[in-house]
Amino acid sequence: MPPIPLPTAVPLTYYLILSAILFALGVAGFLFRKSLITVFMSIELMLNAVNLTFVTFSYQHKQVDGHLFTFFVMVVAAAEAAVGLAIILTVFKNRGTLAVDEIDSLKL
Amino acid sequence: MLDTIFFYVFALLTIGGAIATITRRSAMHSALSLIVSLLGVAGLYLLQKAEFLFAVQIVLYIGGIMVLFLFVIMLVNLDQAAKERQFNRQWLLGLVASVLVGAQMVWMLNSAGVLSLPAAVPAPAATGPGNIEALADLLFREYLLPFEVASLLLLVAIVGSVMMAKKTS
Amino acid sequence: MLVNFTPPSASEYIRVLPEILLTVGGTILMIAEGLAGERHRRGLAPMALAFLLLALGGAVVAGMDPGPAFNNMLTVDGYATFFRLLVLIVGILSVLISGSYLTRENADSADYYALILFSLCGQSILASANELIMVFIGLEISSIATYVLAGFLRNDKRNNEAAIKYFLLGSFATAFLLYGVGWIYGVTGTTNLQEIHRFLTSSESVYSPLLVSACAAMMFVGFAFKVSAAPFQGWAPDVYQGAPAPVSAFMTAAPKAAAFAVFLRVYSIAFSGLTERWQPILWVSAMATMVIGNFAALRQDNIKRMLAYSSVAHAGYVMVAVVAHSEAGVAAAMFYLASYAFMNLGAFAIVTHYVGKGERYVGIDDMAGYARQQPLIAALFTWFLLSLIGVPLTGGFFGKFYVFKSAIDSNLIWLTVLGLLNSAVAAYYYLRIIVVMYFHEPTNETGAAGPVPAGVRLALIGSAIGVFVLGVMPSAVLEFANRSAMLSR
Numbered sequence: 001m002p003p004i005p006l007p008t009a010v011p012l013t014y015y016l017i018l019s020a021i022l023f024a025l026g027v028a029g030f031l032f033r034k035s036l037i038t039v040f041m042s043i044e045l046m047l048n049a050v051n052l053t054f055v056t057f058s059y060q061h062k063q064v065d066g067h068l069f070t071f072f073v074m075v076v077a078a079a080e081a082a083v084g085l086a087i088i089l090t091v092f093k094n095r096g097t098l099a100v101d102e103i104d105s106l107k108l
Numbered sequence: 109m110l111d112t113i114f115f116y117v118f119a120l121l122t123i124g125g126a127i128a129t130i131t132r133r134s135a136m137h138s139a140l141s142l143i144v145s146l147l148g149v150a151g152l153y154l155l156q157k158a159e160f161l162f163a164v165q166i167v168l169y170i171g172g173i174m175v176l177f178l179f180v181i182m183l184v185n186l187d188q189a190a191k192e193r194q195f196n197r198q199w200l201l202g203l204v205a206s207v208l209v210g211a212q213m214v215w216m217l218n219s220a221g222v223l224s225l226p227a228a229v230p231a232p233a234a235t236g237p238g239n240i241e242a243l244a245d246l247l248f249r250e251y252l253l254p255f256e257v258a259s260l261l262l263l264v265a266i267v268g269s270v271m272m273a274k275k276t277s
Numbered sequence: 278m279l280v281n282f283t284p285p286s287a288s289e290y291i292r293v294l295p296e297i298l299l300t301v302g303g304t305i306l307m308i309a310e311g312l313a314g315e316r317h318r319r320g321l322a323p324m325a326l327a328f329l330l331l332a333l334g335g336a337v338v339a340g341m342d343p344g345p346a347f348n349n350m351l352t353v354d355g356y357a358t359f360f361r362l363l364v365l366i367v368g369i370l371s372v373l374i375s376g377s378y379l380t381r382e383n384a385d386s387a388d389y390y391a392l393i394l395f396s397l398c399g400q401s402i403l404a405s406a407n408e409l410i411m412v413f414i415g416l417e418i419s420s421i422a423t424y425v426l427a428g429f430l431r432n433d434k435r436n437n438e439a440a441i442k443y444f445l446l447g448s449f450a451t452a453f454l455l456y457g458v459g460w461i462y463g464v465t466g467t468t469n470l471q472e473i474h475r476f477l478t479s480s481e482s483v484y485s486p487l488l489v490s491a492c493a494a495m496m497f498v499g500f501a502f503k504v505s506a507a508p509f510q511g512w513a514p515d516v517y518q519g520a521p522a523p524v525s526a527f528m529t530a531a532p533k534a535a536a537f538a539v540f541l542r543v544y545s546i547a548f549s550g551l552t553e554r555w556q557p558i559l560w561v562s563a564m565a566t567m568v569i570g571n572f573a574a575l576r577q578d579n580i581k582r583m584l585a586y587s588s589v590a591h592a593g594y595v596m597v598a599v600v601a602h603s604e605a606g607v608a609a610a611m612f613y614l615a616s617y618a619f620m621n622l623g624a625f626a627i628v629t630h631y632v633g634k635g636e637r638y639v640g641i642d643d644m645a646g647y648a649r650q651q652p653l654i655a656a657l658f659t660w661f662l663l664s665l666i667g668v669p670l671t672g673g674f675f676g677k678f679y680v681f682k683s684a685i686d687s688n689l690i691w692l693t694v695l696g697l698l699n700s701a702v703a704a705y706y707y708l709r710i711i712v713v714m715y716f717h718e719p720t721n722e723t724g725a726a727g728p729v730p731a732g733v734r735l736a737l738i739g740s741a742i743g744v745f746v747l748g749v750m751p752s753a754v755l756e757f758a759n760r761s762a763m764l765s766r
Contacts, residue, residue: 010115020213027209029130031202037135041142046452048149050459057463059156064243075258076417079265081173085180086272087440090431092184103438253347254410261418264395268425271388
């Protein structure tokens with residue numbers, strides 16, 4: 001089968017680079033930020049980078065398996081958000097702060 | 109041509125939103141920027157013929173998860189925190205670690221596997237309005253078990269969050 | 278459209294019997310609490326035990342008919358059965374020590390037992406997962422349930438801290454794991470372990486070994502976090518110290534064993550073609566895990582925190598067996614995890630009882646003269662500590678013996694020497710507790726813990742017998758491990 005003319009001019013590598021940047025930004029946010037909520041949002045950024053990778057590769061392989069993986073990642077992200085935010089709320093109730101470096105009552 | 113323009117628009121939304129998310133002072137602003145970033149990612153899904161995920165991203169991620177975030181941010185009063193130092197004490201360690209991760213990413217992309225990717229690949233032959241039918245087919249046949257097990261995951265999340273949030277007797 | 282749909286066969290359902298029983302059991306527990314009301318909460322622990330015993334039976338039945346299930350999503354082999362039985366036994370022992378603890382803290386509730394059952398269900402899935410998507414979902418079920426359990430007493434600041442640290446770092450590590458999976462999918466076009474292996478070893482496939490190694494490294498971040506291997510062990514001491522004592526006992530044994538199970542399976546099936554690339558990384562990690570765990574444990578005064586660091590050190594010994602990358606190594610890791618589960622649960626059961634209401638701080642000196650007040654319990658504690666050191670006639674001895682033997686067989690001389698030196702260091706801090714218990718005069722504070730409740734006593738006897746059996750008749754378990762160590766590729 002001869003190659004079909006390209007419908008999109010953007011190379012797939014661009015999508016992958018984009019997802020790598022997104023992932024690195026998520027990592028940076030996780031490591032830099034002080035507020036627990038912002039730290040958690042950085043994890044969401046990382047998960048989105050993962051999803052973008054899956055969709056891109058799925059497109060390249062002409063499969064939908066990667067889409068399903070993304071779908072499950074989203075389901076898990078929803079579950080994690082519910083539990084994580086509940087935990088964050090209990091921390092706030094007991095301590096009145098969400099600063100990462102003030103949560104250090106355990107002996108280091 | 110139009111696709112290229114859309115790609116750059118969505119990419120800009122994604123990266124810009126992400127940068128704003130991790131740099132804004134107020135948690136509320138961060139959450140709103142994250143929504144922008146997620147919208148950008150949704151657009152990229154659409155460009156790659158992932159219509160179903162585009163819808164799920166908007167409905168579940170932005171409509172569900174992010175609303176939950178906003179709700180919690182409004183519950184906890186963070187006005188005080190916004191005036192304080194925004195970055196934690198180990199920022200130097202963090203900087204080194206993220207530079208390392210970034211370097212690894214670049215290296216991964218540069219190693220032979222990625223450069224041999226085709227400049228762009230043809231879209232799967234368009235069948236009807238989208239690929240939702242193919243997705244459903246796969247989900248309820250081959251991925252039946254993960255689909256069922258995911259319901260247990262949601263049950264765990266419900267039990268867990270109710271337990272964390274309920275009043276102490 | 279559903280032309281080729283064949284519903285799963287009965288034998289496929291039987292292969293997931295333990296998972297089904299655990300899910301149903303957890304749900305029934307929660308409904309039962311609602312129906313029976315507050316007064317019957319004492320019946321919850323026995324009920325949970327009954328479901329766990331049923332699931333144990335289910336795992337045996339499932340193991341009798343090995344094979345793949347649900348389109349190769351799971352594969353039930355001897356290896357999976359071994360780990361299913363192991364985590365379920367850990368679950369039973371943890372439930373036994375939880376009952377009196379929860380009553381003491383006024384926190385009896387069905388949610389606790391339900392979450393333990395669900396967490397075990399996730400671990401059971403991990404033990405048999407044959408596809409990265411099942412690895413991911415199983416890992417998340419197990420983790421999310423344990424995040425909540427770690428913060429179970431939600432008005433306790435230490436519990437909060439353990440939960441939030443475990444949650445944030447756990448999700449962070451999972452994101453790395455997923456990114457690695459994403460790239461593996463990109464390179465190979467599949468997430469099935471056997472097919473990844475086939476792709477990576479086939480001469481026709483074109484890929485960059487360097488890129489695949491990078492993926493393996495990203496996935497290692499996720500797994501290393503879950504098994505608390507260096508350099509991702511930082512969360513472990515805080516979380517194990519901050520969580521309720523019975524939950525720490527559970528966390529150091531069951532999720533860790535399941536994570537090792539899947540770690541070993543992924544690396545010895547999917548990435549077996551790239552051994553020489555990932556082995557050096559794991560070598561360094563194993564060495565660092567042992568050294569950090571043992572030397573940090575040396576400096577601890579709080580017994581719970583010391584056991585937490587010792588748990589990191591023991592993960593290092595198992596890592597040695599992983600580095601060996603041989604069937605003997607897999608069998609040694611299985612044996613070690615089993616013996617560690619018993620001795621560690623025994624030690625934690627005593628700590629659970631000893632800390633008393635509100636989990637007061639128990640330093641090593643607080644154990645002074647314990648042998649005079651509670652000779653039997655002190656003797657059992659000594660027995661578990663001796664096993665943790667690795668004294669002959671205990672399960673710990675044969676665990677270490679097989680691990681280091683497999684390492685020598687794989688020519689890892691230096692790692693073996695370092696491991697043995699580490700065991701010698703470890704002997705010091707375990708022996709210190711024994712010396713304090715037997716040879717120091719009791720102070721006025723000690724012995725305030727009172728009589729040992731029946732559940733804890735049962736768990737202690739069970740763990741002691743486990744340690745004894747593995748130490749005196751290791752061959753039965755080892756033979757089973759050896760037979761099931763041949764992971765199908």
